[in-house]
Amino acid sequence: xxxxxxxxxxxxxxxxxxxxxxxxxxxxxxxxxxxxxxxxxxxxxxxxxxxxxxxxxxxxxxxxxxxxxxxxxxxxxxxxxxxxxxxxxxxxxxxxxxxxxxxxxxxxxxxxxxxxxxxxxxxxxxxxxxxxxxxxxxxxxxxxxxxxxxxxxxxxxxxxxxxxxxxxxxxxxxxxxxxxxxxxxxxxxxxxxxxxxxxxxxxxxxxxxxxxxxxxxxxxxxxxxxxxxxxxxxxxxxxxxxxxxxxxxxxxxxxxxxxxxxxxxxxxxxxxxxxxxxxxxxxxxxxxxxxxxxxxxxxxxxxxxxxxxxxxxxxxxxxxxxxxxxxxxxxxxxxxxxxxxxxxxxxxxx
Amino acid sequence: xxxxxxxxxxxxxxxxxxxxxxxxxxxxxxxxxxxxxxxxxxxxxxxxxxxxxxxxxxxxxxxxxxxxxxxxxxxxxxxxxxxxxxxxxxxxxxxxxxxxxxxxxxxxxxxxxxxxxxxxxxxxxxxxxxxxxxxxxxxxxxxxxxxxxxxxxxxxxxxxxxxxxxxxxxxxxxxxxxxxxxxxxxxxxxxxxxxxxxxxxxxxxxxxxxxxxxxxxxxxxxxxxxxxxxxxxxxxxxxxxxxxxxxxxxxxxxxxxxxxxxxxxxxxxxxxxxxxxxxxxxxxxxxxxxxxxxxxxxxxxxxxxxxxxxxxxxxxxxxxxxxxxxxxxxxxxxxxxxxxxxxxxxxxxx
DNA sequence: CGTTGATCAGGAAACGTTTACCGGCACGAT
DNA sequence: ATCGTGCCGGTAAACGTTTCCTGATCAACG
Numbered sequence: 034x035x036x037x038x039x040x041x042x043x044x045x046x047x048x049x050x051x052x053x054x055x056x057x058x059x060x061x062x063x064x065x066x067x068x069x070x071x072x073x074x075x076x077x078x079x080x081x082x083x084x085x086x087x088x089x090x091x092x093x094x095x096x097x098x099x100x101x102x103x104x105x106x107x108x109x110x111x112x113x114x115x116x117x118x119x120x121x122x123x124x125x126x127x128x129x130x131x132x133x134x135x136x137x138x139x140x141x142x143x144x145x146x147x148x149x150x151x152x153x154x155x156x157x158x159x160x161x162x163x164x165x166x167x168x169x170x171x172x173x174x175x176x177x178x179x180x181x182x183x184x185x186x187x188x189x190x191x192x193x194x195x196x197x198x199x200x201x202x203x204x205x206x207x208x209x210x211x212x213x214x215x216x217x218x219x220x221x222x223x224x225x226x227x228x229x230x231x232x233x234x235x236x237x238x239x240x241x242x243x244x245x246x247x248x249x250x251x252x253x254x255x256x257x258x259x260x261x262x263x264x265x266x267x268x269x270x271x272x273x274x275x276x277x278x279x280x281x282x283x284x285x286x287x288x289x290x291x292x293x294x295x296x297x298x299x300x301x302x303x304x305x306x307x308x309x310x311x312x313x314x315x316x317x318x319x320x321x322x323x324x325x326x327x328x329x330x331x332x333x334x335x336x337x338x339x340x341x342x343x344x345x346x347x348x349x350x351x352x353x354x355x356x357x358x359x360x361x362x363x364x365x366x367x368x369x370x371x372x373x374x375x376x377x378x379x380x381x382x383x
Numbered sequence: 384x385x386x387x388x389x390x391x392x393x394x395x396x397x398x399x400x401x402x403x404x405x406x407x408x409x410x411x412x413x414x415x416x417x418x419x420x421x422x423x424x425x426x427x428x429x430x431x432x433x434x435x436x437x438x439x440x441x442x443x444x445x446x447x448x449x450x451x452x453x454x455x456x457x458x459x460x461x462x463x464x465x466x467x468x469x470x471x472x473x474x475x476x477x478x479x480x481x482x483x484x485x486x487x488x489x490x491x492x493x494x495x496x497x498x499x500x501x502x503x504x505x506x507x508x509x510x511x512x513x514x515x516x517x518x519x520x521x522x523x524x525x526x527x528x529x530x531x532x533x534x535x536x537x538x539x540x541x542x543x544x545x546x547x548x549x550x551x552x553x554x555x556x557x558x559x560x561x562x563x564x565x566x567x568x569x570x571x572x573x574x575x576x577x578x579x580x581x582x583x584x585x586x587x588x589x590x591x592x593x594x595x596x597x598x599x600x601x602x603x604x605x606x607x608x609x610x611x612x613x614x615x616x617x618x619x620x621x622x623x624x625x626x627x628x629x630x631x632x633x634x635x636x637x638x639x640x641x642x643x644x645x646x647x648x649x650x651x652x653x654x655x656x657x658x659x660x661x662x663x664x665x666x667x668x669x670x671x672x673x674x675x676x677x678x679x680x681x682x683x684x685x686x687x688x689x690x691x692x693x694x695x696x697x698x699x700x701x702x703x704x705x706x707x708x709x710x711x712x713x714x715x716x717x718x719x720x721x722x723x724x725x726x727x728x729x730x731x732x733x
Numbered sequence: 734c735g736t737t738g739a740t741c742a743g744g745a746a747a748c749g750t751t752t753a754c755c756g757g758c759a760c761g762a763t
Numbered sequence: 764a765t766c767g768t769g770c771c772g773g774t775a776a777a778c779g780t781t782t783c784c785t786g787a788t789c790a791a792c793g
Contacts, residue, residue, distance in 0.1 A: 438779030
């Protein structure tokens with residue numbers, strides 16, 4: 034049905050030269066006679082030849098593929114990393130492959146083996162677990178790894194992440210400065226270092242500000258929207274807190290939803306500058322994670338680590354920043370000016 | 384620095400057998416003596432052998448990689464397709480590579496050539512352009528292609544998309560049933576078939592309902608948020624329309640933003656069930672595109688097309704559905720119950 | 734006991750490319 | 764005129780795997 038694809042030999046025959054010359058013309062390495070070069074290029078066009086990447090990689094001893102491995106496609110870093118790393122990869126004639134580990138160590142392990150077998154030139158990794166993820170298959174195979182967002186115990190590879198401890202401190206300071214004094218916080222699973230650091234920083238900053246805290250101010254969810262809603266409902270029911278910091282984006286949305294229509298709601302400080310936070314009423318103040326900058330830094334770092342494998346691994350921490358909106362302002366009544374009403378259709382004339 | 388990776392020959396030597404036997408054990412095809420098989424497996428473990436995918440693909444004459452090609456990572460289909468196709472790919476021991484065309488025909492062309500060279504086993508494609516995208520490099524190389532979301536003129540490949548004409552009609556009917564009579568619509572660039580079909584369906588349904596329309600009811604934006612905001616501002620300034628249908632998600636958010644704080648705003652019917660539409664006040668009725676179902680159908684279809692390349696291409700159209708919220712309800716006053724106020728911090732005791 | 738058939742392991746070729754090596758040719762210098 | 768040098772093109776090997784084909788061993792059957 035489909036004619037067999039032309040190989041370099043077909044091109045060579047058509048141009049009346051050897052395969053070596055064709056290769057030289059294609060890769061532009063050595064100098065080739067003008068006339069021959071012209072004939073070769075013509076033959077490439079006329080045969081529709083496209084170099085076989087498998088043969089090439091086999092001979093060259095390495096692919097030019099960069100792998101991006103993340104727990105899931107919903108991870109906010111994922112698409113950002115993808116577009117950043119693609120930009121860099123395209124310039125370097127590399128391609129990008131991806132894999133999702135679905136937060137499963139076994140899948141992650143298997144995935145590493147595949148990447149080793151495929152001789153990828155580098156890996157951007159958001160690991161599943163801080164202690165149980167085992168990088169050694171990759172590192173022993175000499176594959177450069179850059180960790181993104183999550184740290185791995187004892188790994189000496191590059192790391193690019195946000196300074197979550199600092200993010201938590203900034204959150205606490207922001208709320209304290211605005212006069213709030215009875216904080217609560219919705220954290221993630223205690224093994225997850227990112228959210229845990231945010232919680233720690235938050236608590237530390239409140240204590241430094243002279244506020245006594247008992248352990249009941251920390252509630253832990255599973256990062257999903259529903260869990261944020263449930264925990265916020267609990268906070269509302271207890272009625273103790275006057276401000277709540279939510280440490281991830283999905284739970285932030287849930288928390289906001291649980292507060293709708295409540296007059297006695299505490300101030301809300303959410304995480305991630307997602308679209309909804311500026312569209313809702315009242316608009317929601319957020320701790321903005323520098324995802325774009327992080328992704329870009331990670332992609333760059335991998336690029337230079339591939340070019341230069343034997344340098345010392347480095348750690349880059351990027352700072353979050355607070356975007357202040359209405360939800361943490363004192364005494365604001367956004368409901369009187371922040372919403373609109375669909376015009377009554379009855380007024381319409383046809 | 385890094386020890387060379389073991390090859391199948393190292394394993395063979397260690398186990399005292401030939402490379403052929405090792406290959407047979409690994410691939411589990413032919414039957415091998417129990418004892419030898421045991422020795423081979425032991426040797427694989429002790430050497431840390433991982434098969435070289437390049438050698439394998441070269442010999443087998445094909446990789447097991449599925450490519451996903453989309454204009455940009457922000458495309459709502461992108462992450463959905465990724466996770467669906469990955470699920471299928473993993474079961475089939477395939478991996479997934481991606482490429483973004485950045486809405487650039489030249490990049491898309493180059494990308495196709497790469498995929499041909501890499502002998503990918505199939506491509507899921509959201510094409511850049513309905514008429515200018517040229518699939519022939521892929522099809523001539525015998526690579527199965529499934530188009531997602533966007534149609535290509537004259538291509539006889541599989542297509543999975545949403546029925547946009549129907550989506551537009553549903554939008555019009557929804558608004559008409561609720562008593563609105565002076566419609567407007569914010570469309571995309573007229574070459575973009577998806578939004579254009581929605582606009583056409585919308586206009587057709589209004590006309591069928593006996594409403595006279597002139598051409599001024601259609602405004603065209605560039606799909607970005609800012610453009611939606613600008614066009615909605617224009618509609619508000621003219622004050623003619625009593626309801627507005629916005630044909631893509633980004634412009635929908637912009638349109639909503641432009642309506643905030645306006646008492647005389649028309650009803651809003653947006654596109655895509657994004658998170659913000661249910662969190663804002665008033666919540667926004669939407670035409671929900673079945674992205675998940677579409678992605679899943681596309682991934683399945685590619686799977687079976689790879690398994691079975693010579694069947695007739697098919698077209699699958701999935702229906703949208705309307706999710707009714709507050710923004711298209713008559714006479715609703717959501718501002719009185721849809722928003723909340725951060726508690727005044729002054730009330731707090733330390 | 735001999736022959737046939739089945740089963741299974743090994744040798745070697747093949748996939749398509751790059752590149753080390755070699756040889757030939759042209760040109761310049763002595 | 765002859766030799767040396769340098770440039771450039773071709774030949775062939777090599778990358779690591781799979782698989783065809785062959786040969787050997789063994790069992791069963793005539």
